[in-house]
Structure formats: C-alpha cells, structure tokens
Amino acid sequence: MTADETTPLRLYLMQVAALAPMNVPIPCYLVQTSEKNILIDSGLPAHFQTTPGRPEPVMGKNVVEQLALLGLQPGDIDILVCTHFDLDHCGHHEDFPNAQLVVQREHYEVARGGHPRFASHRAHWDLPAERYRLVDGDTTLLPGLELIATGGHVPGHQSVLVRLPETGPVLLTIDAVARQDAFRSDRQIGPLDLDGEQAIASTRKLLDVVQREHVALVIFGHDDQQWPKLTKAPEYYG
Template identity: 30%
Template sequence: MKTLLAVAAIAVAAVTFGPAAAQPAAPIQMWRLDCGEIQVSNLDVFSDTFAYVGQKKTLTDSCYLIRHGENYLLWDSGLPGELAGKTAPPSGPFTMSLKARVTDQLARIGVRPEQVNFVGISHNHDDHLGQAADFPKATLLIGSEDYEATAKGPSAARLAPWIKGGTKVEKIDRDHDVFGDGSVVILDMPGHTHGHQSLLVRLPRTGPVLLTGDLYHFTENMRRHGMPSFNVDRSDTLGSFDRFDTIARNLKARVIIQHEPDDVAKLPAFPQAAN
C-alpha cells in the first residue's frame, strides 16, 4: 500500500510540476516593416552563371518585429536611418531609398526602442544592419564571423553600442533558439556571408514562417538556386539552399524572401500583425 501511495504521489507531482503543467505558450505576433527599396539596374550581379543579363528589378528591403509574450525581437534593421525620406546616389547597380525609420514605424504600434529585447541580424550588409544602433539596449544576435568582420570594417559604426561595450552580444555559430521554446529559431545558413542566418517563426494561426535573410533575393533566384556573384562561399551556399528548402518542405512553412515584394505581401500590411 505504501508503494502504491508513493507511486501515486510521484504521479501527482509529475502532473503538477512536470511538462503537463508548463505555462501556456507565450502569445506570438509578427509585423513586417518597410525598411527600404532597392532599384537594381543590373540584375545579373545575383548570378554567377549569367542568368539575368540585361535585366532590372525593384527589390524591397524588409524587416520584422516579433512579439513573444512581453519580449520583442527585431529581425534585421534595414537601410541606414539617415536615408529616411531620401534616395541615395547610385552605388554600382544599386539605388537605395527609405521612406521611414524603423523607430518611427514601431511608434505607430506603441513599441519604444528600449522595449526591444533582441536585435537579430541575418548578416552584416548595410541594408540589414543599417539601423541596429537605434536599439542600443537590445541584445545583439549575429553570426560570430559577421560580427568580427563588421567590428574591423567600414560599417563598425552600425554596431557601435555593442562594439564599444556595455551592451550584450551573442555571437552565433549554429542554430539559436531565441526564447527557449522553439517558437523563434535563428538558423545557421552560411554562404552569402560566413555568418549568414535565416529565421524560423512558428505563429499560432499562420503556422511556420521562414524568413530567408539573403539566402535568396527574389523568386526566380530561388527557383534556379541562383548564386550571387558576391557570395563568399559557393559550396556553403549550396548546402544552405538544400537545408533551407528541406526545412520548408518538412514544416510546410510559408517562405518569405525578404527582398521579394511578392513574398513580403504574403504577410499582413503594417500595422496589422500576423498571428
């Protein structure tokens, strides 16, 4: 009888304190933000096999705010904020413009910069880390090699709050579960840069969403597995293509190519959120 009672007590404890009694999943929402526009006069820079000779295209530059309970992650930070309301002079085949800073967009939904707990950077190009310094209290989540390269390079000012010290940096070398419950996971996808990352967000109603970073730049580029001429490692990129596509199939995920206007339109227009 004592043994039975002990077993019963353990069972009760397991129900009370174990996984079955875990706290309800934190509410998750995701907003897409307009972080700029890029006119490309020579689309063939996105192919090392001459796939887009003579073609032009307008790309978007999108960022994302994810709310997890009371916490916020900003994924990518767009073109430099000083471009707001302006169009920059052409830089090679690229002409970039920005309508509004990320902070001004977040103000529309009542989110202040100091409320953003994490800034996740897919990679260290200026159209993705341009406004990161507007969130100096946030923990920076970035590929370790991309962080080190930026700290020594011409874009170091974009990450000044973290390079100067006093603000936390998590340098990531593999997949990273941001909130510890599998709902928001940074995926290691090297090749475009050495520390390039994509993002998996599991929304309660929409289901799994995969944000590419710059693994892909537009739909045709994804279909052909086009290799931008400026990627740092061809073999790593091909491996990341395969991994990303397999994850998308296995999870039946909604893929958002962050520079593709048609893909960005798969999510609600700001200030509405995807749930």
C-alpha cells in the same frame, strides 16, 4: 509590450526602403511574444553612400518610425537579431539601447576582424561587446523562434524560423535566398554571395527545413514579386 500583455506570438513585416526601378523591398521584422519584443534587422541608416553603379534606394519610414506606429519606442526592444552586417540590415542597430544583439559567432568574428564588406559602416554594428550574444549554428532563441545558420551570402549569415500559433511556421530566408525564383537546389549564385558553394548548401538546407517543419509561408529577403502580396505592419501574422 503594448496593448494586451498576453499577446500571443506575432510577426510584423516592415518595409523601410526600396530599390528602384523594380521596387525591391528592404525589410525589417518584429516578433512579439507575451514577454519580449524581438526585432530582426534594422534597415538602412538615414545617411549613407551608395556603391557606384548600384541603384539609389527610395527611403520610407525607418524602423524606429515604423515601431512607433505600433506603440513601441527603441527602448522597448529586448532582442535584436542581427542576421548579418550588410548595410541594409544593420543601419539602425545603435538606436536600440536595451537590446541584446544576437549574431552568429562566425559572422561577428569575421566582421570584427576587418572584413572590407562591413568596414565602411562599422559604427552601426560595432557596439560594446557585452551587448552581444554570440551563437554557434542553429539555435532556439526563444520558444517559437529559431535561428538557422545559412552562410554563403556572407560568413555566418542566419535565417529565422518563427512558429506562429495560427499561421504555422514562417521561414524568413533573409539574404540566404533573396528571391523565390532562387529557392531551388540548382539555383544560380548571386552576385553578392561571397561563397557560392555554401550559398547553394544553405538553400538546400532551407528547402529541407520547409519540408521537415511543414512551413506554411516562406518570406524571401528582397523579392519584389512576393512582397506586395504579403501582410505588412500594422497588420501581422499570428
């Protein structure tokens, strides 16, 4: 833990890449408590092949470089929340040697079972099994940090609710809802959602979370309209 050892809960937003031409963000997140550094996703790897017909990402500072700007080394990350194993979310998992990796059991088993969506970049997420903590459904990971099962985009996808002392509850939808204009009960199914019916059910679940928990801020997974308005590292939400 850098700086003040009594740091209250903080949330840092880090953009590691963008998709042209609309500058669609590819983010990672850091949550700091007084005792733990929790990374949420790790972004694109340095070297990868884009899918034919999809835009080439514009790379920024990767997650390791961005953490260094906050005074953190890879070994300082205690927990890595794996929302899912799409390449733009898991490209640096192997760079965090001390992190416990937390993933939904369903997602881990589907990926380890050879699902083709995750096979080409298996080296980034298929780390020693003893490093993984498998969770089943909605889980309180730490006080103030909750995982929300939101399958549909992929099996076993998870979103994150962070309860900040000043800002209030912040919901990270990740890819359960990539853009704000899809955050409605009658949303359209996204082209990368594997189970459209479940994706809609997960969206409705998150809408209920926002209402029930009086969520102060919803941060969508890849929203080029919202992202410029948000506070990014080294500034933070507290």
